[in-house]
Amino acid sequence: MSKVSLPTAPAFMVSAPGRVIVFGERDVVVLGEPRLAVVISLRSYVLVTAQPKSRRNVTLSFRNIGLDHTWSIDTLPWSTFHHPSKRKFYYSAVDSLDQELLDAVMPHAQAVSKNLPEEKRQNPIRFAAAFLYLFLSLGFPQTPGPVYSLRSDIPTNAGLRGSASMCIERVHQWAYVGALCFHDRPTEIDKTLRISSGGKAGMVRRTATGRDPSRDPSRAPSRAPSRAPSRAPSRNSSILSPTYRCPKLRVLLVDTRQPRATAEQLAKAKQLRQQQHEATSLIFSAMGRVSESAWKLLLTAGGFRRPGQDARDAFESLGALVRMNHGLLDALGLSHPGMLRVRELVDRAGAGWCTLTRNGSRGGGGGYGFVLLRPDVSEDVLGQLEWDFEAEGFQVYDVDLSAEGVGVVRNGLGGESGEEIDRETFEDAEDEEEIEERVSAGEGRDGGGWRFWMRADD
Template sequence: MPFNSGFIGRKHSTPMAPPFMVSAPGKAIVFGEHAAVYGQPALAAAISLRSYLLVTTLSKSRRTVQLNFRDIGLNHTWEIANLPWSTFHRPSRKHSYTSVVDSLDPDCLEAIIPHAEAVSKHLPDKERKTHIKSTTAFLYLFLSLSSSTSPGFIYTLRSTIPIGAGLGSSASVCVCLSAALLLQTHALAGPHPDQPPGEAEVQIERINRWAFVGELCIHGDPSGVDNTVSAGGKAVIFQRNASGPPSVTSLANFPKLPLLLVDTRQSRSTATQVEKVKILKANHPELTQTILDAIGKLTASALELVSSAEFQGSGASDAVQHLGTLISINHGLLVSLGVSHPRLERVRELVDYTNIGWTKLTGAGGGGCAITLFRRDIEDETINELERKFNAEGFEKHEAMLGADGVGVLWPAMFRNDTTGEGEEIDQERFENADGAQGIDQLVGVGVQEDREGWKFWTRDIALR
């Protein structure tokens, strides 16, 4: 076994490896969007909406690999023997699971294009393009980290993260795939309670590096922030440099805070919103720079606060109030840059009326999502009434946790039955047929409190930060 799994009631007569599961969180930008484009710091944190990947090993006679991304309707099977192994494992290509890969091998990419383009031929071009990109990432990682002698597998993906809403859904999927494939090649240690200090950091970074490769396949030129947050959890500070790659610093002591996330279901284009700020800066350079500098100072203030304030105990209410005020100010500055949207402002208006917390847009704006940091001791009825209003206006509400744990493993994919104490296996059919985000959470979800029995997480060592 690749790590201390703590099997629960599995029958030892089973000849194949048991099904196992990997999960990784989405992310939200809490401070600094748009200003980050101009060299200011940004703070992004993991949220407890997650992707889940179930890995099922097939019998030795079934030499196929299947990708079943249920939530986007992607389901395709390849013959393992027909995949371009020779291109990925040629002598001149010396990448191993320990490699730091920051670009795609053009020969490898070209070799998998016909296999990726075989999927979903019945779909319209826009949907099929999404499927092809997802498949390209999967095949590139599978061929990089597996071998032609690998047994057959089914990789079944489900997600509770809204797709295309700026919440890092693709990075979460790439982290799941990276972790699962590295586990299958016995390239990871842990997670387990007695892991030596610093070892978990090495494992997280190994997962993160390969997840970034998947993001390269999907996005072409990703910043690396989304996969870094998803792999390590908690939060990061991200800052572009004048030359060289951006700096990404993990915040392993970022507090877990209850969060309301509202999807406006208003489509938006990141490029359009970035261009809007660029034009504003060209027309009003001094004024726009003042706003961008103010956002940068807000991010620095927030970093100082989360590094020193007491978010548990007697000082928690003051700390949350202070952080919430910074969130409200940040939203106002983003509005002044022209990147909000009437539906985002309507969410803020509804939340402000209930006085349950502090709201801002997250991500590029122009649609997408808004986040609200809850005040302490909010009553359930207030939330329920707000949800009714959201539903009436076509918004989608999620209660989540900010500062969530990063990549986690459930090995084997089994929970203990509370009544009998025996292990209950999560099989392929039950997982695939779970009804929406709520069904996924009920069956396998880590949960808002992140205390679901059986799940284990690599945790960054705070002492190393």
């Protein structure tokens, strides 16, 4: 394979993990109760290849969602983004979208994936809008047009925050700005992207401005954003407990292919909270206590790593909290029949404990099944369980909690002879494992192999 990048601008690849909300629920945070999120080993990848200066265009390719589009650099709204009142740099403190800038990129984003049915174009348009917003905010019109090739093992529309994982420039704040392009009302967890960028676990709650968060189990100083978020000005602010490494635990994420919440489901959930306000408030409070108990348990992760009774006790304690979390969600009407079937199959196999992740699922319906596996579950039992899931029409992802954070490979992207991974090889790779094998082949050479911002074992 021939060398494909320019000598003065070698190709590089960036990767970041997704994350899953294990404990808590969207409205829990609104009421001041915490949610707990951890990274997972599913990852997103971006390969950036420079082009000659004479090529005045920029290309974004994301085959997962049917996006492959080229824009002329000279026709993009640089003057709007570089106006003195609007200009931002990679080191700028940003935690909000500028609506005028977003409006400026939308006509260009709307031009993508016109070969797709209209109902399937929304994700490509959102990705294109996020990309252009970041490209114009952080780039310059004189920049040679690069080719950005993206691929992700993180399912789209699953609430596993693949969108934020793809936006990994200026890791924390700019990733949040990218996420804002996808979600009109991003969750409080979206403001804690150091969880994904650093490969960690963290707990977040929303509190009245100026009020110290109570019951912080880490007993460490909390940190709040330096500026209020846009789009939904509020007297509330998100408070993030310091993030920590999560113990490496094996879990299954089960996509039941249950449709997202319908208007009818949303109305029923809202009606329940109005009619049973006192009872539902107590359930929300209980969910907060479950999240805090799980956080305390994860902070003392040593028990999960020790053999024998200590590990069994740690898993039993965390498993009980997983089961309780789902019971509380179910009591609020936020579960669905597919999740009930997941639980039946897991219980029958004796494989572990499960809950609904509630990722990105507003008001019930949708969401992934999260199955914490027992450490001693046999591969035969696990294989049968995965077969049972697939027989139900479910899709299963066998992943680890805890993963390396943002990583970059700058030179020697792989190959036995030191060739780079070109766009075709990258996009045609069968899966994440094949990409990782190519990168690993480059380790040991000057500049070869991943350089992680934070490793899972730090």
